[in-house]
Amino acid sequence: MATVWWIILLIVALLAGVALGFFIARRYMMNYLKENPPINEQMLRMLMMQMGMKPSQKKINQMLAQMNKMNDK
Template sequence: METWIWILIVVLALIAGVALGFFIARKYMMTYLKKNPPINEQMLRVMMMQMGMKPSQKKINQMMSAMNKQMK
């Protein structure tokens, strides 16, 4: 075979590998986040109580909105 055909095969295999790796990693992360969700209100309430704070709903809502802003 000629050299340009081998180069083409290598480039196509590389592109296919990158695309396949992306979709596998995306699927893995979606499954991981479904099993281990990020922090929610209940977790925040427990953490605040462990730190000796008495959490009010207003304070929890403020902290949740601040964390959601940071995530975006």
């Protein structure tokens, strides 16, 4: 009977570890992406120039604001 309790305890501990690991990894990635956004102003300027557009500062600011708004949702 004691063996059954050890097996149940092992399974519960494994499930708790997986769940805790998932939430810790998720929080770490959210903080990392918040501190290091994937696209910054220089990258956006280069992208627009490669597409044949002449980027104005106003247009770049609008696009960055829109991208930040989408990330906050």
